[in-house]
Amino acid sequence: MDLIIRKYGGTSVGSIEKIKKIAQKTKDDINNNKKILIVVSAMGNSTDELLEKANQISKSPNQRELDLLMSSGEIISSTLLSMALQEIGVQSKSLTGFQAGIDTNTIYGQAEIQSINNDRIINEIKKGNTLVIAGFQGFNENLEITTLGRGGSDTTAVAIAASLKASVCEIYTDVKGIYTADPRIVKNAKKLDFLAYEDMLELANFGAKMHPRSIELGMYYKIPLIIKSSNDQEDGTLVCNSKDIKNLINKGIIMNNITENRNRVSGVTSEGNISKITLKNIPDKPGIAAKVFEPLSVSGINVDVIVQNISNKNKTDLTFTIDDKDFDKTIKTLEKESLKIKYESIMSGKDYGKISIIGSGIQNAPGYAAKFFDTLSKINVNIEMITTSDIRITCLIKNDDLDKALIKVHEVFELDK
Known part of the structure; x- marks a missing residue:
C-alpha cells in the first residue's frame, strides 16, 4: 500500500471544528485502503502570537529559548489532531520533531534538516498507528530543539516523504491550488492543474504559496507534490515531472487527466x-x-x-x-x-x-x-x-x-x- 504524506497548514487546523473535520476525512480515507501520515503547522496565527509574547518580554529574546517556545504551537496541533483521531476509533500517535528523528544543524530560527532517523516512524506505522508529526521543528547535535524558519512545516512534510519514499506529499492550505496570480488581487486568476518542479520553484521563490526549500527537496528526491484546499474536494495543483502524471493516475492518487499548461508564461x-x-x-x-x-x-x-x-x-x-x-x-x-x-x-x-x-x-x-x-x-x-x-x-x-x-x-x- 502506497504511503501518502499530508501536511495541514495553520488555517486548516485553525479551530477544533477544523481538526475534527481532518480527523474524519483521514478515517474515511483509511477505510478506503489509504495509508496516511500527517504533518501539521501550528493552529491559525498562534506562531505569531507566541512571537508577540516573546517580544513583550524581550526585544531580543534568546534564540534557544525562542525556538523552544515557537515549537510548542505545532506540538499543540499535533496532539489535538491525534486525540481527535483516537476519539473516532483511529489508532493514532503524535510525535514531536525530536521524537520523529529530525536532525538539524545548530542554527536557531533557520535550521536546516541534516538527516532523518526514521526508525521510530517506521516502527509506529508497523504497529498500525496513524502518525501526526509536529512540523517546523527538529533537534541539533546538542539535543536542543530547533525550528526550521519560514515554510518549515512544508519542508518537514516533504523531507519525511523523501525519507519514507512516499508516493506523494499533499499540502493542504486555504486555497485550491497554485494560481496564475494571487487570486486575492487578480480576481480572474486561474488555478493551474499542473506545474513542473522548475516553474513551481520559481513561483515559490517569488511569492507563491509554498516555500522554495520544500520544492527543492521534492524536485531532488522526485516526490510528487499536490497543493490543494482543505475545504473542498477539488484536485488542486500537481507539481512533478510530466512523465510521472500517468503513474499517479494509474495508482488512483490523482483522478483527472491533467494536461501540461501550454502557455509559455505559467x-x-x-x-x-x-x-x-x-x-x-x-x-x-x-x-x-x-x-x-x-x-x-x-x-x-x-x-x-x-x-x-x-x-x-x-x-x-x-x-x-x-x-x-x-x-x-x-x-x-x-x-x-x-x-x-x-x-x-x-x-x-x-x-x-x-x-x-x-x-x-x-x-x-x-x-x-x-x-x-x-x-x-x-x-x-x-x-x-x-x-x-x-x-x-x-x-x-x-x-x-x-x-x-x-x-x-x-x-x-x-x-x-
Missing part, C-alpha cells in the same frame, strides 16, 4: 516590503563581493536580487535587495564593515516590490521581456531593477504599484484563458 507573482541597497564606487577587484555579503550572511540577513554595474576606472556600484525588516540591521552591518569594503557611500530605499513573469518556455521565445516592460510602461510603473533566469523575468518597482501591475500583466499575458 504565472505572475508579486512580493512586497523589499528594500534596495546600493554601495557606490566600491573597488572592482576579486573578493570584494565576499567582503560585502559574508558579514550579512553571518548576521542572518537574506540577500535576494544582486546587480553589479559595469566597471569604470576600477570602481563599480553594487546593488542588492533585502526584506524591509532587515533594513536597519543591514545598514549597521555595512557601516561596521566600511573600512574593509571601501565604498564611497550607501544609497538605500524601502517600500519596493518585485513582480515576475515565470514559465519554462520563456527562454526559447523572443519578445516576452519587451512585452512585460511595455506593459509596465503603459501604466506608468517605473522599473528600478531587472533580473532574469532561464524561466523568469523580475522587475523591482514601488510597493504602491504592485497590485495594478499584477492585474495588468496578468491580463496582457492572457493567463485567465
Whole structure:
C-alpha cells in the first residue's frame, strides 16, 4: 500500500471544528485502503502570537529559548489532531520533531534538516498507528530543539516523504491550488492543474504559496507534490515531472487527466516590503563581493536580487535587495564593515516590490521581456531593477504599484484563458 504524506497548514487546523473535520476525512480515507501520515503547522496565527509574547518580554529574546517556545504551537496541533483521531476509533500517535528523528544543524530560527532517523516512524506505522508529526521543528547535535524558519512545516512534510519514499506529499492550505496570480488581487486568476518542479520553484521563490526549500527537496528526491484546499474536494495543483502524471493516475492518487499548461508564461507573482541597497564606487577587484555579503550572511540577513554595474576606472556600484525588516540591521552591518569594503557611500530605499513573469518556455521565445516592460510602461510603473533566469523575468518597482501591475500583466499575458 502506497504511503501518502499530508501536511495541514495553520488555517486548516485553525479551530477544533477544523481538526475534527481532518480527523474524519483521514478515517474515511483509511477505510478506503489509504495509508496516511500527517504533518501539521501550528493552529491559525498562534506562531505569531507566541512571537508577540516573546517580544513583550524581550526585544531580543534568546534564540534557544525562542525556538523552544515557537515549537510548542505545532506540538499543540499535533496532539489535538491525534486525540481527535483516537476519539473516532483511529489508532493514532503524535510525535514531536525530536521524537520523529529530525536532525538539524545548530542554527536557531533557520535550521536546516541534516538527516532523518526514521526508525521510530517506521516502527509506529508497523504497529498500525496513524502518525501526526509536529512540523517546523527538529533537534541539533546538542539535543536542543530547533525550528526550521519560514515554510518549515512544508519542508518537514516533504523531507519525511523523501525519507519514507512516499508516493506523494499533499499540502493542504486555504486555497485550491497554485494560481496564475494571487487570486486575492487578480480576481480572474486561474488555478493551474499542473506545474513542473522548475516553474513551481520559481513561483515559490517569488511569492507563491509554498516555500522554495520544500520544492527543492521534492524536485531532488522526485516526490510528487499536490497543493490543494482543505475545504473542498477539488484536485488542486500537481507539481512533478510530466512523465510521472500517468503513474499517479494509474495508482488512483490523482483522478483527472491533467494536461501540461501550454502557455509559455505559467504565472505572475508579486512580493512586497523589499528594500534596495546600493554601495557606490566600491573597488572592482576579486573578493570584494565576499567582503560585502559574508558579514550579512553571518548576521542572518537574506540577500535576494544582486546587480553589479559595469566597471569604470576600477570602481563599480553594487546593488542588492533585502526584506524591509532587515533594513536597519543591514545598514549597521555595512557601516561596521566600511573600512574593509571601501565604498564611497550607501544609497538605500524601502517600500519596493518585485513582480515576475515565470514559465519554462520563456527562454526559447523572443519578445516576452519587451512585452512585460511595455506593459509596465503603459501604466506608468517605473522599473528600478531587472533580473532574469532561464524561466523568469523580475522587475523591482514601488510597493504602491504592485497590485495594478499584477492585474495588468496578468491580463496582457492572457493567463485567465
